[in-house]
Amino acid sequence: MKFDKIKTEIYEMISDYYKFDSNNDFGNELVSYANEDIKHKQILRIKRKGIEVDSWKTIVLVEIEGECEIDIKIELKKTISWIASIKECLLGNEGTDLYLFLTFTSEVSIEECLRIESTEQFCRKYVLLPDEEIAEFVNRTFLQKLIYDTDTIEGKDPLERAYSKTAEQYSWLTSDMQNTWKKAFSELSGSDLFDALLKDEEVII
Numbered sequence: 001m002k003f004d005k006i007k008t009e010i011y012e013m014i015s016d017y018y019k020f021d022s023n024n025d026f027g028n029e030l031v032s033y034a035n036e037d038i039k040h041k042q043i044l045r046i047k048r049k050g051i052e053v054d055s056w057k058t059i060v061l062v063e064i065e066g067e068c069e070i071d072i073k074i075e076l077k078k079t080i081s082w083i084a085s086i087k088e089c090l091l092g093n094e095g096t097d098l099y100l101f102l103t104f105t106s107e108v109s110i111e112e113c114l115r116i117e118s119t120e121q122f123c124r125k126y127v128l129l130p131d132e133e134i135a136e137f138v139n140r141t142f143l144q145k146l147i148y149d150t151d152t153i154e155g156k157d158p159l160e161r162a163y164s165k166t167a168e169q170y171s172w173l174t175s176d177m178q179n180t181w182k183k184a185f186s187e188l189s190g191s192d193l194f195d196a197l198l199k200d201e202e203v204i205i
Helices: 002-014 024-032 069-089 092-096 110-118 134-139 158-169 175-187 190-199
Strands: 018-020 040-048 057-064 098-104 124-127
Touching: 002 040, 002 057, 002 098, 002 134, 024 040, 024 069, 057 069, 069 098, 092 098, 110 124
Parallel strands: 057 098, 098 124
Antiparallel strands: 018 040, 040 057
């Protein structure tokens, strides 16, 4: 089942730099709001390690098993309705850190998959495309760990040039500060990036 493979890939990919919420009661409560016709569903609550702010990202995993176009549309509508209920339960910045990872048991056209991804009502959506490998799918979501190449030759990277010119004018932009900013902008997103820059703390991966 694609659903189980996606879960396994997520756990294997992010366990080194994300931690999972141990509060199963809240996750189970969110699951309980789903229509019983959605058979394959799960909630994952994650937070990047080293971030002290108690703000979690919520990933909704769903595999729609409808066999005909009508059934698929009905189940998709019920899924979006569930997403709306989840969003109402999330507090503060967590409402903006809500994501749907969606796949289909039956064949669905790439055009339809991309159409669903392009609609950001209630949350950001990622849809497994036809013939797309599970690892490729997870790697193109926000979970992908971007690694900054420390061997980049100065002068070829516009960002490196910008840091260099700024450091010439402002002594506070030390090497340590530059490394912190590089990690923040390349590896964080949403509220995590905001918190890291606002607090001016070193980002721990």
